[in-house]
Amino acid sequence: MVTIGDVAKVAGVSRSTASYALSGKRTISPAVVQRVLDAVDELGYIPNAGARALATSHTKVIGLLGRFLDDEFAPAMLQYILGVTNRARELGYDTLLVSEEDGIHALQRLSSSRMVDGFVLLNVAERDTRLEILRAALQPGATVGLPAECDGVDVFDLDFVESGRLMVQTMHDAGHRELILVSQPVHVVERGGAYVWRLADGARERAAELGVTLHHHHGDSSQPGIGRDLADILDRHPGATGLLLNNEAAAAALPSVLAARGLRAPDDISVIGRYSDDFARTFSLPFTAIDSAADELGRRAVQQLVARIEDGPDGTAPHVVELIPPAVHDRGSIAAPPTPRG
Amino acid sequence: MVTIGDVAKVAGVSRSTASYALSGKRTISPAVVQRVLDAVDELGYIPNAGARALATSHTKVIGLLGRFLDDEFAPAMLQYILGVTNRARELGYDTLLVSEEDGIHALQRLSSSRMVDGFVLLNVAERDTRLEILRAALQPGATVGLPAECDGVDVFDLDFVESGRLMVQTMHDAGHRELILVSQPVHVVERGGAYVWRLADGARERAAELGVTLHHHHGDSSQPGIGRDLADILDRHPGATGLLLNNEAAAAALPSVLAARGLRAPDDISVIGRYSDDFARTFSLPFTAIDSAADELGRRAVQQLVARIEDGPDGTAPHVVELIPPAVHDRGSIAAPPTPRG
DNA sequence: CTGAAAGCGCTTACAG
DNA sequence: CTGAAAGCGCTTACAG
Structure with missing residues (x-):
C-alpha cells in the first residue's frame, strides 16, 4: 500500500510537507507542490480513509437511515436514496445506507463509532423515536419528513x-x-x-x-x-x-x-x-x-447537512424547516365535469 | 468521547487487557472479563471505527456499486439493494452505497482509500469495464449479473x-x-x-x-x-x-x-x-x-463476499458462478389456447 | 518555507 | 493470566 511517506520520499520532502502540499493548509513553494503532485500521480496515492478519519475526526461519509416498511411504497424510496447519494458525492461525501429495522440502534452504533459525519433520516414520522437519539448525537442530522418536534434537526418535506x-x-x-x-x-x-x-x-x-x-x-x-x-x-x-x-x-x-x-x-x-x-x-x-419531489428533497437534505457539518459543532446557523411548495404536473386528466345524464 | 482507555480505567485493567477481554483473542479470567463488560455497559463504549480499521485493516464495510441507468427499471433496483444491505448487517457489515456514474473511479477511490473490505457490483454487463479494476483491487468482489469473463470474482445471476x-x-x-x-x-x-x-x-x-x-x-x-x-x-x-x-x-x-x-x-x-x-x-x-429473485441474489452475493473477506487474502476457495434456477410463480394467466374462431 | 515529533484510538506482538 | 510498548497512516501544532 502506498502511503504519504512514499509520496514524501519520491518528492524528496518530509511527510508533513507532503501533507501540507496536498491540503494547502500551509504555503508551500510551488516547485515543491509540483513535485508532490507528480509523486502522487506516479504512485497513484489515495489517502487511507481510516487514518485520516482518526486524525481529523471527519470521515466524509454520511449515514442514510431509511425505514423500509412492508406496505410502504418501495419504488418511491429509491428516488430519495439516489437524491441523497448523488448530491452527497457531488459535495465530496460517500453514503452509508442503513436499512436496519432498529433505527435507534443503528443510529447509536454509527454515531458512537464515528463512522459518519452526519445523518439523513428518511421517512420520518410524526413522533419518530429516532429523533431523540439524533438530537443527543454529536453529529448533525437532517430529515425528510416533518415530525411534530423539529428542534435540533433540519427538516425537509413536501408541503x-x-x-x-x-x-x-x-x-x-x-x-x-x-x-x-x-x-x-x-x-x-x-x-x-x-x-x-x-x-x-x-x-x-x-x-x-x-x-x-x-x-x-x-x-x-x-x-x-x-x-x-x-x-x-x-x-x-x-x-x-x-x-x-x-x-x-x-x-x-x-x-x-x-x-x-x-x-x-x-x-x-x-x-x-x-x-x-x-x-x-x-x-x-x-x-x-x-x-412528490423525492429526488429534490433528498438533495436538499444532504446539502443542508453538509453545510452544517462543515460549519463545525459550534456553527450557529438556525435549524431550518423547509416545506417544498407543491407543483402540479399536468397530464390532461382534469377537465370540466360532464353534464349530468338524464 | 469514550475510548478503550476509559473502559480500562473503570475496569481497573490495562488497555490491552480490556481489548483482549472484548475480542476474546486471549484468555482473560472470567472475573476480569465481567468487569470490562460492566465498564462497557456503564460507559456505553463503542469502538472508534477509524482507529480499529487503521489497526486491523478491516472496516467491516462493503461497497455496493450500482449502475442506475435512466431507462433501466429503477423500482427493481431497490430489491437488490435491500437484499445486500440486510444480509450484510446480519453478517456484521455496513454498506456504502455508490451511485456514481463513473464506477471505475469510485472503485479505485474506495479500494485505495481502504474504505471497504470488499465490493458487490450490481447490474454487471457482459463486458463490464469495472471488472478489470475489481480484479486488480486488493479487496474481493462479487457481482450480480453474469459477465463474459468470470475469473477473479464471485458471480450470481438468475439462470x-x-x-x-x-x-x-x-x-x-x-x-x-x-x-x-x-x-x-x-x-x-x-x-x-x-x-x-x-x-x-x-x-x-x-x-x-x-x-x-x-x-x-x-x-x-x-x-x-x-x-x-x-x-x-x-x-x-x-x-x-x-x-x-x-x-x-x-x-x-x-x-x-x-x-x-x-x-x-x-x-x-x-x-x-x-x-x-x-x-x-x-x-x-x-x-x-x-x-427475478433480486433480494435473493443480493443476499447470496454479499454472503459469498463476506466469506471470502473473512477467509483472508490467501484463502484458496475457488470462485463461484451461481445461476439461480428459475421458479415460476403461478398467478393463473396460463391456460389452454382458445379454440380458433371461425 | 520546511522538518521532526506528537497524537488520534485502536490491536497485537513482545515481556513477564 | 496480565501489562507496557510499538505501530497502523494520517494531520497539525511546535520548532526552526
Whole structure:
C-alpha cells in the first residue's frame, strides 16, 4: 500500500510537507507542490480513509437511515436514496445506507463509532423515536419528513397541507363541486404518517372555503384491496366528478378500475394524484399529479447537512424547516365535469 | 468521547487487557472479563471505527456499486439493494452505497482509500469495464449479473437461459404452439445487458426442440412506447396464443393493452413474465411469472463476499458462478389456447 | 518555507 | 493470566 511517506520520499520532502502540499493548509513553494503532485500521480496515492478519519475526526461519509416498511411504497424510496447519494458525492461525501429495522440502534452504533459525519433520516414520522437519539448525537442530522418536534434537526418535506389545498383548488377551478379524496390506509396514519392527514386537512379546509363537497376515504395500500376499495368508493358517491389520490397504489390501480367501469379521465371523471414524476413515467400513469419531489428533497437534505457539518459543532446557523411548495404536473386528466345524464 | 482507555480505567485493567477481554483473542479470567463488560455497559463504549480499521485493516464495510441507468427499471433496483444491505448487517457489515456514474473511479477511490473490505457490483454487463479494476483491487468482489469473463470474482445471476426454456416449456405444456417473446429494447443489449439474449436464446432453443413457433421482438422500456409496441406486435401475430415477457415495462403496460383490445388472460391469450414478485405485488400484475429473485441474489452475493473477506487474502476457495434456477410463480394467466374462431 | 515529533484510538506482538 | 510498548497512516501544532 502506498502511503504519504512514499509520496514524501519520491518528492524528496518530509511527510508533513507532503501533507501540507496536498491540503494547502500551509504555503508551500510551488516547485515543491509540483513535485508532490507528480509523486502522487506516479504512485497513484489515495489517502487511507481510516487514518485520516482518526486524525481529523471527519470521515466524509454520511449515514442514510431509511425505514423500509412492508406496505410502504418501495419504488418511491429509491428516488430519495439516489437524491441523497448523488448530491452527497457531488459535495465530496460517500453514503452509508442503513436499512436496519432498529433505527435507534443503528443510529447509536454509527454515531458512537464515528463512522459518519452526519445523518439523513428518511421517512420520518410524526413522533419518530429516532429523533431523540439524533438530537443527543454529536453529529448533525437532517430529515425528510416533518415530525411534530423539529428542534435540533433540519427538516425537509413536501408541503402537504398546501398540496391538499391545491388539489381542491385545481378541481374547483375546472368547475367541480363534489370531490373524493382517497388517502393511504388508516394504519399508515397510526404509524405516524402525518402527511396523510396533513394533505387531507388542507383539502378539507379549502373545500370548506370554496363550498365544495369533499368525501374522504382511506384505501388499501396494495392490490387487490385497493381496486375493490376504489370501485366501492366510486359506487358510494355517484355525484362526485373529481378524484384526488394521496395513495400511490390507488393511482396504479385506477386505470384498470376506470376501464372496468367504462369510464375515462377526464371525460367522465377528473383525476389528480400525488406521487413522483418518475413513478408516473415508469407506470405510465396518465393522471395530472403533484410531484412528490423525492429526488429534490433528498438533495436538499444532504446539502443542508453538509453545510452544517462543515460549519463545525459550534456553527450557529438556525435549524431550518423547509416545506417544498407543491407543483402540479399536468397530464390532461382534469377537465370540466360532464353534464349530468338524464 | 469514550475510548478503550476509559473502559480500562473503570475496569481497573490495562488497555490491552480490556481489548483482549472484548475480542476474546486471549484468555482473560472470567472475573476480569465481567468487569470490562460492566465498564462497557456503564460507559456505553463503542469502538472508534477509524482507529480499529487503521489497526486491523478491516472496516467491516462493503461497497455496493450500482449502475442506475435512466431507462433501466429503477423500482427493481431497490430489491437488490435491500437484499445486500440486510444480509450484510446480519453478517456484521455496513454498506456504502455508490451511485456514481463513473464506477471505475469510485472503485479505485474506495479500494485505495481502504474504505471497504470488499465490493458487490450490481447490474454487471457482459463486458463490464469495472471488472478489470475489481480484479486488480486488493479487496474481493462479487457481482450480480453474469459477465463474459468470470475469473477473479464471485458471480450470481438468475439462470436466464433456463428461464427462457422454462417459459416456452410451460406454454407448450398448456398446449400452445405459437408464441411471442417481448424483450427489452435493443439498446439494452448493446449496452451489455446479456440477459436479454440469454433468455431469448433459451426460449428459441426450446421452441426449436418442441416444434413451437416463436416470434421475438424488442419493445420499448417505457410508456407510451411500449404500449404501442405491444399493440403492434399483437397485430402482427394474430395466430399467437402465448405471450412471454422479458421486459418489466411491457408487463406493466399489458393490462391496459389487453383491456383496450377486449382481451383477457388466460381466456384469450396466455401470459408469462419475468420480474420480481415484489414488483408484481406492488403493481398488481396478474400474470404468472418467473421471479427475478433480486433480494435473493443480493443476499447470496454479499454472503459469498463476506466469506471470502473473512477467509483472508490467501484463502484458496475457488470462485463461484451461481445461476439461480428459475421458479415460476403461478398467478393463473396460463391456460389452454382458445379454440380458433371461425 | 520546511522538518521532526506528537497524537488520534485502536490491536497485537513482545515481556513477564 | 496480565501489562507496557510499538505501530497502523494520517494531520497539525511546535520548532526552526
